[in-house]
Amino acid sequence: MVENDDPAAAPVLRTTYTRAGKARTIGITGPPGSGKSTLVAALVAAYRRAGERVAVVAVDPSSPFTGGAILGDRIRLRDQFLDEGLFIRSMATRGQTGGLARATGRMAAVLDAVGYGVVLVETVGVGQEEVDVVRLVDTVCLVTVPGLGDDIQAIKAGIIEIADVLVVNKSDRPGADEAARDLRYMLSLGASRTGWTPPIVRTTATTGEGVERLVKEIDAHRTWSRESGEHDRRRLGAARSEVETLLRDELVRRLGDRRGAALDALVAKVASRETDPYSAVEQLLGVSDRSG
């Protein structure tokens, strides 16, 4: 319901939204196969040991052809399946721009409101959709692995700028030192916008090595974020985009309800090049600013 942009979800969100905001939300993103799910499982174990209730939202890409998806991330968390303090929800990207980020944000808000102290969001860090998703969380961990070589350049674009903690996973493999060095070098190139320099943490998710340190760095980021005002800035940004999106949808819907025929007619005229989209919008809104 919540993930379907279903109007029926609105009452749920109305009552839960104002109760949300207590959870730590943590994004885990990075290239396919870098060990995100394994790391999520290790983080779940660490937070559960600390007595937190944990929710995991795992986002898998949909097939671009059929829209279908196989959501397999539960498998890595199987040992912890029947733990009452753990909730796992898989989501597919479903191909609509912005839709996924909204759905994920709402899911996280609901889980937060019902008392999960930690919400982990796993996404494959490749597209804009995923970048939008992780923007919604408090702390973004970018997971890389040794041996990416120049490929590291590819993930750098766009996403490294939103990473708060950099993880070199599979540190049991050769090349971990170089990977960490490359990341440090890349960080040194860009001036930090916020005053936060992302720490670089080495982990071996399969054995749990480095995970305690990762938890500490995530905490440190959270503390800094709260004290520096970055936390409020992010929440403000997320709230603005949520409200603006809903406003946009609602305006289009109301217009369609009241002036559906006029809208259809104008769309047809735009299609046949009788008019242009700008004039069509002005006409629909009843503003003719041609008069100047």
Place this chain on the structure above:
Amino acid sequence: MTVGVQPSPIRVVVAKAGLDGHDRGAKVVARALRDAGMEVIYTGVHQTPEQVVETALQEDVDAVGLSILSGAHNHLFPRIAELMKQKGLKDVLLFGGGIIPDADLPFLKERGVDRIFPPGATFDEITTYLREAVGRRRH
């Protein structure tokens, strides 16, 4: 405006319960359902009935598909159906496949299994069945 509300994709848990560790069949079905546009939560092998039902609950699915080759179907299906009822998943379809003697079908049906597909069933049959049965339940 003529923007139709798109029905949300059908969500299905494909589970492999019981002791046998052969999940090629279940994986192939999972892929076929994905290719038919569904969202499939694949659980992996050796699932207990409790785990299968907990997954169905947390993932808010329309249907649970169970593959059983181990011969324990007369135990596993009724147990899962019962747990589903207990957890309030009364609108969720339970279906399955595997090597199951015809003689057992009436018993399973009576215990809440909506449909059993024999080994020779085509993907088309399975997806058509799911679309129709889920469509009926969503209304």
